[in-house]
Amino acid sequence: MSFANAEFSQPFLGSHAIAEGAVTKTDLRSPLFTRLFRNVYVASTVPVTHVLRCRAAALLAPSRAVLTGCSAAAIRGVELVGTHDPVEFVLPESVLFDMQDGVHVRRTSRGRIDSEPWQEVRLASSPRFVLDILTNTKLHRSLPRVVGYLDALLRAGEVDAPVLKDYLKNRRDNGIVRAKRALQLADPRSESIPESELRVWLTVAGLVPDPQVQVFDEQGMFAGRLDLAFSEQKLAVEYDGDWHRDGDQPRRDEARRAAIRALGWDFVIVTKAELYEKPKAVVASVRAALSRESAA
Known part of the structure; x- marks a missing residue:
């Protein structure tokens, strides 16, 4: 990258810019x-996004590094994680990488990493980055959360369930049992990740x-x-995220639910705090409601 007349709208290596006289350390x-x-x-006028941070991390990574997981999904247009979530790479065990805060590196000895050239590194294929999302337990993502990610990817057409099933079939990666279970639980009809998570918490509990x-x-x-x-x-079991408290949304929600209650339905409403802090209590509430309805 030449820094002559640069606007610094793309990530750049500070040491290179200093060497070319484009900026100083003080700048x-x-x-x-x-x-x-x-x-x-990057120039401070540029909005920082996860995709921008992926481009920045690619400047530091070895050429054989493969951008994968939720970071690869973001590059392909499916935003699953926040701006400052770790940028995810997978590398062969033999490749060195100078670790940095904000970068998550997973190593593999299991053959070729399906990928294509991207920036200074490589970009995982769709089945490969989904494999890494589903099998990576080091990022502390629950089974319901990764199923939510998979639902979103299926809904966006980024991956096809039969293709993914075939891709996972004969693999022996760490976490492959969890990945296959996630695929069994996936359903692209869910319209949000929290809704998927709620469905999975209930399903694994037998509801x-x-x-x-x-x-x-x-x-x-x-x-x-x-x-x-x-x-x-x-x-009915519904998730009410923070946006359900905005503007006219509460009134619309209540009008819809009142019309459905008039037809004999009952509701369990689950808030963000309940879903993420007490999911077992949510399951217990739904189970109790089902028992009441069955006894009525």
């Missing part, structure tokens, strides 16, 4: 630049709801759609 420490990683900067169930009144008029439903017991 790099000033509000003019944002430090993305050690020795990697299997149907997603995105449409409800009609006795005249066949559409009354509303439910996140998750146990139709036989007429019990």
Whole structure:
């Protein structure tokens, strides 16, 4: 990269820019630049995104490093993680990498890493980066969370379930049992990652709801759609994230639910705090509600 007349709109190595006389060390420490990683900067006017941080990390990685996992998904247009979540790479065991904060490196001795050239490194194929999402336990992502990621990727058409099943079939990677279980639990009908997580928590506890169930009144008029439903017991389970408290959304939610309650349905509403802090309590609440509805 030449720094002559550069606007610094793309990540660059500070040491190279200094060597070419484009900036000084003082410049790099000033509000003019944002430090993305050690020795990697960008103009402070550029919004920092996960994709931008992937491009920055690629400047530091060895050429055989493969961008994978949720980072590869972001490059392919499916945003699963936040701006400052770790940039994920997978490398052959023999390749050295000077570790940095904000970069997660996974090593493998299991043959070729399916990938294609990208930037200064390589980009994992869709089945490969999904494999890494599903099998990587070092990032402390729960089974419900990775199923949510997989639902989003299936919904976006980034990966195909039969293709992924075939890709996983004969592999012996660490975590492959979890990956196959995640695929069994996946359902692209879920419209958000938290909704997927809620469905999986219930399903692994033996409570299997149907997603995105449409409800009609006795005249066949559409009354509303439910996140998750146990139709036989007429019990709906819905996730209310923070956005459900914004603007006119609470009134619309209550109007829809009132119309469906009038048709004999009951609701269990799950908040963000309940889902992420007390998922077992959520399962217990749904189980109790199902028991009440069955006894009624």
